[in-house]
Amino acid sequence: MLSTYQYPTFSYRPSEEQRTGTVKRHPVVIVGAGPIGLTAALDFARRGVPVVVLDDDDTVSIGSRAVCYAKRALEVWNRLGSSKRMIDKGVVWKVGKVFHGDSQVYQFDLLPEPDHKIPAFINLQQYYLEEYLIDDAMKTGLVDIRWKTRALSVRDEDGRVVIQAETPDGVYQLEADWLIACDGAKSSIRKMLGLDFVGQVFQDRFLIADVVMKADFPAERWFWFDPPFHPKQSTLLHMQADNVWRIDFQLGWNADPEEEKKPERVIPRLKAMLGEKTEFDLEWVSVYTFQCRRLEQFRHGRVFFAGDAAHQVSPFGARGANSGVPDTDNLVWKLKLVMDGVAPDSLLDTYSDERVAAAKENLLNSTRSTDFITPKSEVSRTFRDAALELAATQPFARSLVNSGRLSTPTTYADSRLNTPDEDGFQGAMVPGAPATDAPLEFTDGDTGWLIDRLGGSFVGVYYAGSNPVPADVADAMDQQTRGRIPVTWIVVTDRRTGAPGTAVDYKGRFRERYDAQPGTTYLFRPDQHVAARWRRFDAARTTAALTRAIGL
Amino acid sequence: MAQLITENRFSSPDAFYEALIETHRDLTPEQSAKVNAKLILLLANHIGDMEVLQQAMIVARGEAG
Structure with a gap:
């Protein structure tokens, strides 16, 4: 190899x-x-x-x-x-395509929003x-x-x-x-x-191969249900660095893992998929089963x-x-x-x-994805195939097609470290949510990202909009930067003010993504999750939220 | 004329699908076929609109071919 x-x-x-x-x-x-x-x-x-x-x-x-x-x-x-x-070495991607047989059923975009520092995948x-x-x-x-x-x-x-x-x-x-x-x-x-360590064992086996080849596939996730080159099973293709491609073949429970790993078994599968003319080399092969527990x-x-x-x-x-x-x-x-x-x-x-x-x-x-990809009964397979067939023309059926719901971060909605909202807010940045990014311009004229300024310690973000920061608010923030649980404060404005320590929301994404109005204040935990938010800054409430966020 | 809605209306498509498959757990193929038939009759009655039902039947049959 x-x-x-x-x-x-x-x-x-x-x-x-x-x-x-x-x-x-x-x-x-x-x-x-x-x-x-x-x-x-x-x-x-x-x-x-x-x-x-x-x-x-x-x-x-x-x-x-x-x-x-x-x-x-x-x-x-x-x-x-x-x-x-x-990120420099890896292959950045955000589009996934799902095929059934030899035709595409649908495609999805994992990061439809612009203006994030970090790619979807x-x-x-x-x-x-x-x-x-x-x-x-x-x-x-x-x-x-x-x-x-x-x-x-x-x-x-x-x-x-x-x-x-x-x-x-x-x-x-x-x-x-x-x-x-x-x-x-x-x-x-x-x-x-x-x-x-209990849960569910899935009776299926998968062959994974790292294949070196110069291929024309785009940097997308391609998933096949029942492809012509691997009937009745599923196949997944991912591009990696160095022209190495990762291919996963579903084999079924009765496959012999030792036999399936042999190059003389793997190479014909790959040729069926890639075509006789595609030149490739095998780099690594493994067979796995999995559990959910x-x-x-x-x-x-x-x-x-x-x-x-x-x-x-x-x-x-x-x-x-x-x-x-x-x-x-x-x-x-x-x-x-x-x-x-x-x-x-x-x-x-x-x-x-x-x-x-x-x-x-x-x-x-x-578990839900696995049940869709590897149906465990005849009726389950019938529904799966029906959903796939309908998906070609019926938009609703596409939402049922499950080739893996790709990892998204968890909002700790029920955490006792959150301070529940007292004020009205719209949008996804609820207490417990991981911070979403926004482009900001800092005082020195450098453009950067909110995500670069969050984390490590507790961070407070005060959205001033086009208003100046009231002196008492600035004083209270200053005190909190030197408190027992230090808070690093960032003031976000909607235009350049030249005031030191401020960040300009030059694309308006912070205002939009955090439903911010002048006075809106967010407190972020050291892991960048939202601890609390208010419509106006209040030193006592911030201190109470901090205390709560460290479990006191 | 009433139109069959083909856009997604499920708030959680995955939760619906899981419940659907769960309904068939441990059933024989014959039992499952009976459950599916009953399910269609129940839902058809709930919809109650012959035009909509006929459109659905045409889509289902056409796709099956």
Whole structure:
């Protein structure tokens, strides 16, 4: 098989602790250096917290695996300073086409709105993504990735987590105030704690192939139901970097995974799809089955579960890595406030509450997609085929066709950290919603984006419109920037005023997307979700909302 | 003349589809066919407009060919 990518090998180095036989206590230990563990590590490092990451391997992901990264995950990496390389290397796309047989049923556009910094989706082989995150994590000087190190046992006792780790040099012990299990769908930490991971197994198998070819397909997601080259099953095509294409074939439950992986089985399938004349090389092949399941709770004392270790979904909709990244986005700021003694321990329970709600939403969507794509009974297949046939001429039927509802971020609508609206607002930016972007021009004449200014700490945005900021409001904001829970304030105007620290909503998108009128005030959490909003600024209400948002 | 509405009217198409498939869970093909027939009769009566029903029948039959 061909290789467009040189897999790096990260050398194992014995830790100081293991060499000297001393037990060291770390603020945070993360198990698993996949996309989720690395994102968590980088987030801690950006907040000045040193972190140890244990990984039983010594390289990055083998094969393209997750492939599709959605806007919200990219916005998290944007906050952490890592998104540019991913977007530059990745294939940006937003159009999806659905085919039935040999004709197109319909197409969709995932980001019909202009003026967002981050694209709807990129496709990028997972190994590149991991390599970039490792580079960025190492540059911080605060992330200690211990390769070839496997967690053998984990005990939560006496206010700390005790971990036995196995390396090529034997077993040693380390301790952590907090442990985050990002060790994937087969999480060994989950098994060590004896936690149930229940849900639905789907009786189907899928062949995934990374294929190197120079092809004329556009950068779009193409999904076929019952294509002529693969009758009765489905096929999915995605373009990736380096002329590598990802193709997923549904095989059915009776397929033999070992047989199907053989090039002599795979190549004829690809030739049927791509045509005899298309030249291609196979780079990676795998066969998988999947389940839709989750943990009841994502927090267990001092141990947190994130990503596939906490919830596993079907691949339709790209909801795996794209829901794991928001897990750590939600957890890290909370853990930092608890470490600093600012927020109570109970704030950490809201990690589980909010992300379990998100996992339910992802599981519901991915289960429904799977039921449509892989009908489990004759009648289910009949309805599916009827919907597909009607979709060619009947607009309503297109809304029933489900080839994967692609990952969108969860609004924490029922979170107790939200301050419910007292004033009337229109639009999507309700308390609990992830901030939507808007282009802004800053005082120095630089054009930029709202999304670049949110996150890290709490951020308040005061929309002044064409009015000046009242002196008492400016004073109260100034005080809050120096409070126990600091708030960074941004004043948004509808025209250039030259006042320092203001941002001009030069396209009016902020006003439009946030239903803003002069005086409208938004408070954003460190993970860029809306905590509260009002029609006029009120220092006491802002303080109350802040207190509520940290679980006090 | 009343027109068959072909634009989407479901607030959640996926929720409807899930409920529809769930209605057939664990049924034999014969039982499912009977359930579908009853469902059509119930909905046809609810619509009650012969013109609309006839348009729907033509679309359904035409598509099936």
